Structure formats: C-alpha cells, structure tokens
Amino acid sequence: MILTGLLIVWIASALVMAAAWWVCRRIGNAGYVDVVWAGLMAAAALFAGAFGDGAALPRGLVAMMGSLWGARLCLHLLHRVLHEPEDGRYRFLREHWQGNQRYFFVFFQAQAVFVAIFALPMLVAAGNPERDFTVWTALALAIWALAVGGEALADRQLARFRANPANRGEVCRDGLWGWSRHPNYFFEWLHWFAYVLLAIGAPQWWLSLAGPLLMLLFLYRFTGIPWTEQQALRSRGEAYRRYQREVSPFIPWPPRRPRN
Incomplete structure (x- = not known):
C-alpha cells in the first residue's frame, strides 16, 4: 500500500501543481505554490487515513x-x-531566472515530489495495526498539539508585527521570534515526530523517521532557513545580521546579550 499510495499522491500532486503553475503564470505571483503545497499535504493525510491498511485508530x-x-x-x-x-x-x-517559466514549472513539480515524500510518514502511520490507545498515541497527540499551537502562535505574532506600518523594514523580535529566528520552522519540524510515534508498532515504522529527518535537512540546507535568511539580509541588511548574532537560528533559546 505504501508504494502505491506514494505513486497516487505524487501523480495527483503533479497534476495539481501543473494547474497551479499555469494560474500563477497568468497572475504573476508564484507565492501560491506554498498555499497549494500545504493544501495537498492536508489532502494526502485524508487519503492516508481513508485508504491505509492499518487499524481505525491510527x-x-x-x-x-x-x-x-x-x-x-x-x-x-x-x-x-x-x-x-x-x-x-x-x-x-x-529576476534570477529572467522570467523563464520552464524553471518555474520544474520548481512547482519539485513541490509535488516533496508532497509525496512527506506523505510517507503519514502512510506508514496509517498502516499501524495497533487498535488500542497507548502511551505512544498520547505522546503523538501531545506533540502534535504543541507543534501546531506553537506554529500558529509564531505565525500570528509575525503577522501582527508585519501589519504595523511602523515596523516596515524592521526585524520581528516579538514573542517566540525573540527566542528563535524561525520558530515557525521549528514547530513545523516538531510536528513530524507525531507520525513517528503513531507509527510505532507498524511493520515498517522506521520509514516514518523520514519526516523529521528530511524536514530538518530541507529547513537547514535548502528551502527553509538559507533561502529565507538570504532574502532577509537583502531587505534588512545590518539589522538582520545583528539578529543573527543574537538569536538562535532554530531551537527557541534565550537570546544573547548584544555586545557593546
């Protein structure tokens, strides 16, 4: 079921991302790729729950x-x-691609591949034959609640900061953003451990580790922190460099005191 499920998720995501690319090309805003990715992940979870071959609870x-x-x-x-x-x-x-839409199409299709990759932990957990509510189930729910709640709080704090015209060009240090430069990414990563815990007892539970491991890799080396911080340095310059020196890049931690 896992391989078949991954193939179905990838094909469906590739078709949706192709349509999203066409729409974004017409309106001139590629930002919708993130919206579509998140929506496809929600759909992948529903698919895993509906067609997984595990017990009803997981x-x-x-x-x-x-x-x-x-x-x-x-x-x-x-x-x-x-x-x-x-x-x-x-x-x-x-600007870098000089408006070449072929590059954007490949970029959108790469997101479809990522949907399939991150559907893997969900499919593995949905194949767990465990019928009873266990301590692992309770821990999975606790981590999920903490992660989703923390990510929502970080997003709300940043949105409130950005909505204030007086903060234009400034660096957000409100709330969680004073303890981590990317608290939303941290809680996003933490969220994937919920499926690892739900998968304990499944025949191939270890495959669920791909969620947090790959998410950490992407956030730290590819599409997350490096990409976001490069843009922040271009737009905020020295203010963001000072923020980098004083605030943890990922795990929330008390900020360093500024040097005189």
Whole structure:
C-alpha cells in the first residue's frame, strides 16, 4: 500500500501543481505554490487515513492531525498571499531566472515530489495495526498539539508585527521570534515526530523517521532557513545580521546579550 499510495499522491500532486503553475503564470505571483503545497499535504493525510491498511485508530488520527495541520497552514498562507505583494524570495527567483517559466514549472513539480515524500510518514502511520490507545498515541497527540499551537502562535505574532506600518523594514523580535529566528520552522519540524510515534508498532515504522529527518535537512540546507535568511539580509541588511548574532537560528533559546 505504501508504494502505491506514494505513486497516487505524487501523480495527483503533479497534476495539481501543473494547474497551479499555469494560474500563477497568468497572475504573476508564484507565492501560491506554498498555499497549494500545504493544501495537498492536508489532502494526502485524508487519503492516508481513508485508504491505509492499518487499524481505525491510527488511520483516523493521521487523517485528523495531518488535515488540520495542513488546512491551518494553507489558510494562513492564503491570507498572506492575498493581502501582500509576491514574496521577495519568488521575486528574486523571477529576476534570477529572467522570467523563464520552464524553471518555474520544474520548481512547482519539485513541490509535488516533496508532497509525496512527506506523505510517507503519514502512510506508514496509517498502516499501524495497533487498535488500542497507548502511551505512544498520547505522546503523538501531545506533540502534535504543541507543534501546531506553537506554529500558529509564531505565525500570528509575525503577522501582527508585519501589519504595523511602523515596523516596515524592521526585524520581528516579538514573542517566540525573540527566542528563535524561525520558530515557525521549528514547530513545523516538531510536528513530524507525531507520525513517528503513531507509527510505532507498524511493520515498517522506521520509514516514518523520514519526516523529521528530511524536514530538518530541507529547513537547514535548502528551502527553509538559507533561502529565507538570504532574502532577509537583502531587505534588512545590518539589522538582520545583528539578529543573527543574537538569536538562535532554530531551537527557541534565550537570546544573547548584544555586545557593546
């Protein structure tokens, strides 16, 4: 079921991302790719819960947890894209690629591959034959609640900061952002451990580790922190360099005192 499920998720995501690329090309805003990615992850969780070959409890929890997480993120990103100009990261790519839409098409299709990759932990957890509510189930729910709640709080704090015209060009240090430069990414990463705990007891539970391991790799080396911070340095310069010196890049931690 896992391989078949991954193939179905990838094909469906590739088709949706192709349509999203066409729409974004027409409206000139590639930021919707993030909205679509989050929505597809929510759909992948519902698919895993509906067609997984495990017991009803893990399947139901995968469907609930994954869809609520993905839907919240999707709506948050949609609100941002609808009310703000195109993200600076995508404007940079547009200039770097000189508006070549073939590169953007490949980029959108890469997101479809990522949907399939991150559907793997959900499919593994949905294949767990464990019927009873165990300590692992309780821990999975606790981590999921902490992660989704923390990510929502970080997003809300940043949105409130950005909505104030007086903060234009400034660096957000409100709330969680004073303890981590990317608290939303941290809680996003933490969220994937919920499926690892739900998968304990499944025949191939270890495959669920791909979620947190790959998410950490992407956030630290590819599409997350490096990309976001490069754009922040371009737009905020020395203020962001000082923020980098004083605040933890990922795990929330008390900030360093500024040097005189």
